[in-house]
Amino acid sequence: MTVTSARFGYDDLRGLIKRVVDVKHAPEDSTLDVLWTLYDRVLDLSPETLDSPDRDRFYLSKGHSPGSFYAVLAAKGYIPDAWLDQAFTAGSRLGGHPDRLLVPGAEISSGSLGHGLPLAVGSALGLRAQGLLKPRLYVLLGDAELDEGTNHEAMAYAGATGLSGITAVVIDNGSASHGWPGGIASRFTAQGWTASEVDGRDHDAIEAALRGHDGNSPHAVVAFATSTHF
Amino acid sequence: MTTSLPRIGDPMRVPNTTTMRDAFIDAAADLLDIDPRVAVVLADISVGHERFAQAAAEHPDRVLNVGIREALMVSAAGGLALTGMRPIAHSYAPFLVERAYEQIKLDFEHQGVGGILVSVGASYDWSQGGYTHFSPGDVALFDTMPGWTVHVPGHPKEVGGPLRAAALTDDKVYMRLSTIANAAPHQTAGRLSLIKSGDGPLVIAVGPALDNVLLATAGMSVSVAYANTVRPFDVEGLRALAHTGEVVLVEPYLEGTSTRVVAEALLDRPQRTLAIGVKRADLHKYGTPADHDRWHGLDPASLSERIAAFAR
Numbered sequence: 001m002t003v004t005s006a007r008f009g010y011d012d013l014r015g016l017i018k019r020v021v022d023v024k025h026a027p028e029d030s031t032l033d034v035l036w037t038l039y040d041r042v043l044d045l046s047p048e049t050l051d052s053p054d055r056d057r058f059y060l061s062k063g064h065s066p067g068s069f070y071a072v073l074a075a076k077g078y079i080p081d082a083w084l085d086q087a088f089t090a091g092s093r094l095g096g097h098p099d100r101l102l103v104p105g106a107e108i109s110s111g112s113l114g115h116g117l118p119l120a121v122g123s124a125l126g127l128r129a130q131g132l133l134k135p136r137l138y139v140l141l142g143d144a145e146l147d148e149g150t151n152h153e154a155m156a157y158a159g160a161t162g163l164s165g166i167t168a169v170v171i172d173n174g175s176a177s178h179g180w181p182g183g184i185a186s187r188f189t190a191q192g193w194t195a196s197e198v199d200g201r202d203h204d205a206i207e208a209a210l211r212g213h214d215g216n217s218p219h220a221v222v223a224f225a226t227s228t229h230f
Numbered sequence: 231m232t233t234s235l236p237r238i239g240d241p242m243r244v245p246n247t248t249t250m251r252d253a254f255i256d257a258a259a260d261l262l263d264i265d266p267r268v269a270v271v272l273a274d275i276s277v278g279h280e281r282f283a284q285a286a287a288e289h290p291d292r293v294l295n296v297g298i299r300e301a302l303m304v305s306a307a308g309g310l311a312l313t314g315m316r317p318i319a320h321s322y323a324p325f326l327v328e329r330a331y332e333q334i335k336l337d338f339e340h341q342g343v344g345g346i347l348v349s350v351g352a353s354y355d356w357s358q359g360g361y362t363h364f365s366p367g368d369v370a371l372f373d374t375m376p377g378w379t380v381h382v383p384g385h386p387k388e389v390g391g392p393l394r395a396a397a398l399t400d401d402k403v404y405m406r407l408s409t410i411a412n413a414a415p416h417q418t419a420g421r422l423s424l425i426k427s428g429d430g431p432l433v434i435a436v437g438p439a440l441d442n443v444l445l446a447t448a449g450m451s452v453s454v455a456y457a458n459t460v461r462p463f464d465v466e467g468l469r470a471l472a473h474t475g476e477v478v479l480v481e482p483y484l485e486g487t488s489t490r491v492v493a494e495a496l497l498d499r500p501q502r503t504l505a506i507g508v509k510r511a512d513l514h515k516y517g518t519p520a521d522h523d524r525w526h527g528l529d530p531a532s533l534s535e536r537i538a539a540f541a542r
Binding site: 053101124157 | 266269271291292294296297299301302305306307308309310311312313314315317332333336337340341342
């Protein structure tokens with residue numbers, strides 16, 4: 001795994017997030033530990049390999065509240081941390097939803113819910129068609145985002161056709177208006193995916209779940225994490 | 231306004247009996263054979279066509295049927311493009327364009343990638359199917375988004391060339407196929423093609439509307455120009471041909487779709503424009519495409535009357 005010299009560590013992340021968002025109004029950080037574990041331990045990706053066809057891809061589908069995402073990108077050297085201080089201003093590359101044309105490391109532009117997993121299905125197909133079997137596609141979604149029907153189109157198709165290069169990570173902070181009786185993981189396993197449920201704050205458990213794919217089926221990780229005010 | 235025009239390749243050799251859909255499928259299958267970047271994404275429509283079935287057997291990783299999931303089909307096309315592939319997504323126009331409109335908006339342009347979308351069904355090709363299968367508003371919807379090239383072929387032999395040219399680029403390209411076709415093909419290289427000259431208004435016939443326009447204007451001293459690439463519109467050609475400042479647009483989709491383009495192109499001269507196309511109306515009627523032409527004023531008799539009244 002290639003890892004660049006990180007200029008910030010995990011303990012710096014909350015300080016970086018505070019530079020991006022008014023934490024009184026946007027305390028969302030339920031994605032933070034999954035994002036950190038992905039970039040620190042799992043993704044075969046670095047600022048130097050962003051154009052490599054063989055890189056792992058991370059698609060942030062849930063583009064809302066991207067403070068944690070920007071903080072991790074800054075900590076890992078994808079973007080200058082000075083950008084954080086200018087977020088949302090005219091001329092800033094960092095906005096309320098990430099734009100892949102503006103943010104190195106943002107593999108997709110997101111914000112409208114329900115696009116990341118369908119895009120990842122296409123990218124998994126594209127990588128397979130080019131014989132690129134090593135890269136893995138990680139997609140981060142929220143439990144409320146799963147309300148969008150397009151996710152279920154992608155889940156059904158990816159499961160039925162064994163698109164094994166995809167790992168969907170659903171951060172479950174209980175924000176879906178009508179919940180998911182029986183659990184989110186069951187929605188995936190019923191469609192032919194493997195699935196793990198994990199404490200969304202436990203880095204070792206998250207890492208094990210993110211590496212839990214069996215090579216035959218797409219894999220889902222449901223990470224339970226409530227937002228913390230800090 | 232852009233004046234750059236798409237590169238158009240040689241027309242594909244296709245038999246006279248073929249439909250636009252057949253011509254598209256043949257051309258796409260040929261592209262699959264020769265260009266490893268090309269992938270076709272389908273949502274059950276046309277999957278059973280013999281050449282697609284054959285291509286799917288030969289290129290299982292690049293002929294992809296997602297089932298009846300048009301939003302996924304369009305997003306997956308965008309996702310393919312993100313990996314450097316050249317996707318061609320194809321379905322019935324209302325499902326490809328109207329159902330998946332946000333996917334078209336966000337999963338190509340906003341991601342900084344291109345793709346080729348090819349529809350069948352047009353405004354009311356399957357008239358017996360009714361309004362659910364009509365898509366008169368598709369070209370207008372592409373007009374809400376930046377940078378799309380829009381081809382409206384008028385004949386099966388006008389399909390393969392633009393498709394092949396599009397495959398060589400990373401552009402965003404929409405092709406609107408129809409079962410209605412003119413008797414003869416016209417290769418335009420993306421420009422307005424002058425069919426006949428007269429003293430009166432310039433009548434611009436788009437795609438399959440040409441033959442009705444020629445019948446309607448048979449006794450009139452008007453100019454008739456043909457367009458099968460409407461975005462980008464051939465502004466230079468329009469300015470050169472619209473001597474009188476009087477323009478009649480005959481478009482086989484939503485009436486007035488190109489009025490803005492004509493108005494902007496002729497901003498520096500006195501002008502009048504008559505837009506003829508499919509009305510903003512759900513008629514709740516079946517019948518034949520010719521019936522719908524008549525109800526919307528696109529049949530030769532109605533066209534003749536409206537153009538003559540405008541030219542007076």
